[in-house]
Amino acid sequence: MFIQIEPTSEIPIYTQLVNQLMELIATGTMKPSDSLPSVRSLASDLGVNMHTVNKAYHELERKNIIQIIPKSGAVVNIIPSTGPNELQIEYIKQMVKPLIAESIVYGMDKDQISSIVNSIITEISEG
Amino acid sequence: MFIQIEPTSEIPIYTQLVNQLMELIATGTMKPSDSLPSVRSLASDLGVNMHTVNKAYHELERKNIIQIIPKSGAVVNIIPSTGPNELQIEYIKQMVKPLIAESIVYGMDKDQISSIVNSIITEISEG
DNA sequence: AATCTGTTCTAATGACATTATAACAAAATA
DNA sequence: TATTTTGTTATAATGTCATTAGAACAGATT
Numbered sequence: 045m046f047i048q049i050e051p052t053s054e055i056p057i058y059t060q061l062v063n064q065l066m067e068l069i070a071t072g073t074m075k076p077s078d079s080l081p082s083v084r085s086l087a088s089d090l091g092v093n094m095h096t097v098n099k100a101y102h103e104l105e106r107k108n109i110i111q112i113i114p115k116s117g118a119v120v121n122i123i124p125s126t127g128p129n130e131l132q133i134e135y136i137k138q139m140v141k142p143l144i145a146e147s148i149v150y151g152m153d154k155d156q157i158s159s160i161v162n163s164i165i166t167e168i169s170e171g
Numbered sequence: 172m173f174i175q176i177e178p179t180s181e182i183p184i185y186t187q188l189v190n191q192l193m194e195l196i197a198t199g200t201m202k203p204s205d206s207l208p209s210v211r212s213l214a215s216d217l218g219v220n221m222h223t224v225n226k227a228y229h230e231l232e233r234k235n236i237i238q239i240i241p242k243s244g245a246v247v248n249i250i251p252s253t254g255p256n257e258l259q260i261e262y263i264k265q266m267v268k269p270l271i272a273e274s275i276v277y278g279m280d281k282d283q284i285s286s287i288v289n290s291i292i293t294e295i296s297e298g
Numbered sequence: 299a300a301t302c303t304g305t306t307c308t309a310a311t312g313a314c315a316t317t318a319t320a321a322c323a324a325a326a327t328a
Numbered sequence: 329t330a331t332t333t334t335g336t337t338a339t340a341a342t343g344t345c346a347t348t349a350g351a352a353c354a355g356a357t358t
């Protein structure tokens with residue numbers, strides 16, 4: 045597991061976990077049907093509490109990114125080839141909007157913002 | 172003030188304020204050197220506590236988006252024509268990255284993500 | 299049969315968000 | 329100049345959230 049937790053970050057540990065696991069799936073490091081480590085073992089590896097990892101897993105399940113099989117484990121879901129649904133699109137828009145507003149206030153123009161977004165996409169897709 | 176607070180949102184009130192004020196500046200509804208309402212009057216308008224508005228203002232000042240003049244008021248800063256500095260770029264990248272990872276996991280491709288970002292930029296810049 | 303797994307429960311701690319008062323001093327206004 | 333407005337500061341209370349801890353349970357795996 046290539047996960048790094050920063051305990052002093054203002055970002056909650058379980059959110060850091062959600063983000064980094066999503067990134068591992070997005071990069072293809074973790075593929076659909078792959079098993080995630082058990083909450084106990086990952087918690088032990090990272091030096092955090094079992095409940096914190098469990099919370100992250102359930103957040104990922106709520107997002108339909110993994111599936112938790114009770115008393116067994118968790119596996120990565122299939123990335124839908126049909127693309128995102130409306131709810132997911134709306135959610136992404138809602139989250140991205142304030143960041144774009146902030147970027148504009150910082151003096152970025154359309155090309156600069158697009159360039160940053162594209163570089164991140166490339167970094168995740170190929171990197 | 173065209174601000175709408177959702178008290179039951181999981182997003183803190185002061186963060187909602189920061190986001191909506193940034194959007195008002197990004198859209199040009201509020202321009203550099205414009206005065207912001209006093210923390211007391213805005214708090215009264217929105218039905219929230221003075222300290223909550225004050226917290227939002229100080230967060231905007233920390234981001235160099237407004238300037239607080241002690242015992243006087245707050246004004247919108249100039250949008251730098253030189254563009255963002257390195258710290259601001261790194262911050263935006265860091266915040267956007269997990270959202271792009273999530274978008275990819277939802278099945279979006281590069282064009283779909285770019286399309287969403289461009290539509291938001293257009294909405295803010297023109298809409 | 300023994301182990302591993304997620305689940306559930308209780309409990310404690312610290313941090314954060316919000317509200318409520320209140321008082322103060324400087325700025326703006328009448 | 330006197331009054332009002334403003335941000336500042338302080339204290340306190342409340343509720344929520346994040347995290348940890350310990351334990352017990354029952355189904356799944358080995």
